[in-house]
Amino acid sequence: MTPTTARRRRLVIVTASLLTLAAAVPGCVAQATEDPDSGQKPATRNQGNASEGASAGAPGNTRGNSPGNTPGNAPGNKGKSDNERPGDGSRTPAPPTSGRPTAPPVSPTPPANVSPDISHESESPGTAVNLTIDDGPDPTWTPKVLDLLQKYQAHATFCMIGPQAKAQPDLVKKVVAAGHRLCDHSVDHNTAMDKRPEDYQRQQILDAQKMIEDAAGGTKVRYYRAPGGAFTPYSRQLAASHGMRPLGWNIDTRDWTRPGADRIIATVKSGLREGPTILFHDGGGDRSQTVAALGELLPWLKQQGYAFSYPKA
Ligand SMILES: [Zn+2]
Numbered sequence: 001m002t003p004t005t006a007r008r009r010r011l012v013i014v015t016a017s018l019l020t021l022a023a024a025v026p027g028c029v030a031q032a033t034e035d036p037d038s039g040q041k042p043a044t045r046n047q048g049n050a051s052e053g054a055s056a057g058a059p060g061n062t063r064g065n066s067p068g069n070t071p072g073n074a075p076g077n078k079g080k081s082d083n084e085r086p087g088d089g090s091r092t093p094a095p096p097t098s099g100r101p102t103a104p105p106v107s108p109t110p111p112a113n114v115s116p117d118i119s120h121e122s123e124s125p126g127t128a129v130n131l132t133i134d135d136g137p138d139p140t141w142t143p144k145v146l147d148l149l150q151k152y153q154a155h156a157t158f159c160m161i162g163p164q165a166k167a168q169p170d171l172v173k174k175v176v177a178a179g180h181r182l183c184d185h186s187v188d189h190n191t192a193m194d195k196r197p198e199d200y201q202r203q204q205i206l207d208a209q210k211m212i213e214d215a216a217g218g219t220k221v222r223y224y225r226a227p228g229g230a231f232t233p234y235s236r237q238l239a240a241s242h243g244m245r246p247l248g249w250n251i252d253t254r255d256w257t258r259p260g261a262d263r264i265i266a267t268v269k270s271g272l273r274e275g276p277t278i279l280f281h282d283g284g285g286d287r288s289q290t291v292a293a294l295g296e297l298l299p300w301l302k303q304q305g306y307a308f309s310y311p312k313a
Helices: 003-031 141-151 162-167 169-177 198-215 233-241 261-274 288-303
Strands: 128-136 157-160 181-184 277-281 307-309
Touching: 128 141, 141 169, 141 288, 157 162, 162 169, 162 198, 169 181, 169 198, 181 198, 198 233, 261 288, 277 288
Parallel strands: 128 157, 128 277, 128 307, 157 181
Antiparallel strands: none
């Protein structure tokens, strides 16, 4: 073989390799699609297990958030701790749970086929936010929030503490009558309930569901949000089997820490790219900052073209 022939052969081999590569590239690109789940950015999505952490409790109760304040676990202890939760793996796919549910459902006609996966996205297509408001109902703050929602024709999902709903049935009915949706936020707001036995989780979830639905006059609770995002595969399956979609969030306003209305507003505005579900609180203490922030955010969101939707149930 002459040196020229050898060079030509190498050239042919290199050219053929390049052609093969070029043919392969479009296929690779086509497979690099976005997160099929929701189109949100997985890296920035707050899965609903971060620092919802807020405690509920009696009206006027202020939230303790010192690190040494541990959540109360005993039934009847309203667990005033608001420790942050670094994460609970709530996005882990639920293992198949054969044989569950075994007990008769609380609701006479629970919706079939409710997913046990944590919901973050809106049920509406297009540009929308899901306002979610936790730890009420509260006789002082819930009516103020309702007034604002009505003023701006906005919808929200209220994650209620069972005993508070039982104590405020008229307020629960007012929430329902205004077209908002209900969410079960447990009996005792124990942010460590993921560490407790299944029987305890079951009691916390199903007792609260009954209290809220009774207070509402029979309107179904559509979601379950674990206190502080303390979901477990069991609690998600249980909630789903009783017609309640596990509910997470994308934007944690941390309004319960009372950072100032401006800070709450800024957190929402900067967080909107992370997803549509926003976490506020209407219970557990002085929520005047939350009310002030909503008073500015609701008209701003409308001006920006956002619709007010609900989380996918
Ligand atoms: Zn809460």
